[in-house]
Amino acid sequence: MAHEKYNELLQALHECMAACNHCYDACLQEEDMQMMANCIRLDRECADICGYLEQAIARNSAFVGQLAKVCAEICEACGQECQKHTHEHCQRCAQACLNCSEACKRVA
Amino acid sequence: MAHEKYNELLQALHECMAACNHCYDACLQEEDMQMMANCIRLDRECADICGYLEQAIARNSAFVGQLAKVCAEICEACGQECQKHTHEHCQRCAQACLNCSEACKRVA
Amino acid sequence: MAHEKYNELLQALHECMAACNHCYDACLQEEDMQMMANCIRLDRECADICGYLEQAIARNSAFVGQLAKVCAEICEACGQECQKHTHEHCQRCAQACLNCSEACKRVA
């Protein structure tokens, strides 16, 4: 398939999308939800762009490089926000985001 | 994670999304492209709804059942169209679609 | 264009998508954010499906009826949640959601 050279990135995007959506769902159940507003917001931004880039790679888009550049930036912002919070879902999400950001940069 | 009970469906959705996008890309390079118009169309429909449902499951949506019902129908339509064509990408896609349709029905 | 018969629905979907995203953004800035968790969640669900259905109509999808049925249900759930809250953005969003739900039902 056309997207075989992107296998590592596809894996990272998929894990990041899942982790961000899980973190979003979990943040909306936290007692200190007020403190999680930016995390909720960035989780959605990041899940959306990762899902978008997955689809773009899979359809052999001519714009993978440019989209990966934006995705790297959004993943990094989300990872940095998540790192600030001690909830396990945030820490896991931070790791998935920063890993995905690096994978995006290698392609961008 | 909240979506653990959907692991089988998530796997089927992901494979179906990838197969549909690959089939779409390959159909647009076929010599008999005219014959593939419905296939191209349904590949996009199916890739889009599978990607959508993946995101919905991952964010613990309250509407997974209803979305899975629509997804099952779209996957089935795409699978039936792809089955008509002998291209390897169509045959593979048909299998992924029909498999995903069954997985959706078990959840719907 | 193929989607001309859907003009009323397209308008309702677009307003609903905008109102839900605005309500989502505003809820994440409220002091009583904890109380808005379901509203935030449903705003995202509703904005996503409305945007999805807009695209489906625009590409002359064969599945508009089935998607409109799900969309009607999600819009209704979001409208009912928003109605509970006195914030102006919630009240406006409720109206857009219930209006869109009715428009979806006429097509479903």
Place this chain on the structure above:
Amino acid sequence: MAHEKYNELLQALHECMAACNHCYDACLQEEDMQMMANCIRLDRECADICGYLEQAIARNSAFVGQLAKVCAEICEACGQECQKHTHEHCQRCAQACLNCSEACKRVA
């Protein structure tokens, strides 16, 4: 609303999304469909990113500028491809794409 300053861009994105989806649908019904392969492909790319950016603006995303930059590039590529074809849907789409590309550049 937070997105009021983007009114011109939102209008351009919406028209471009609709025109690209219509052109995609119409290209798949043309007799010279083989010649339209790139147009079909770019119509989908462009409709998807325009819809995505609309949602991002509506939710007050922090990444509107970066996304607008990518969107400008995709709109331009789609507009240039559509310009090559004499079908009315292609010519209309070209205009919507190039207009949207300019609106994106003013924000990026």
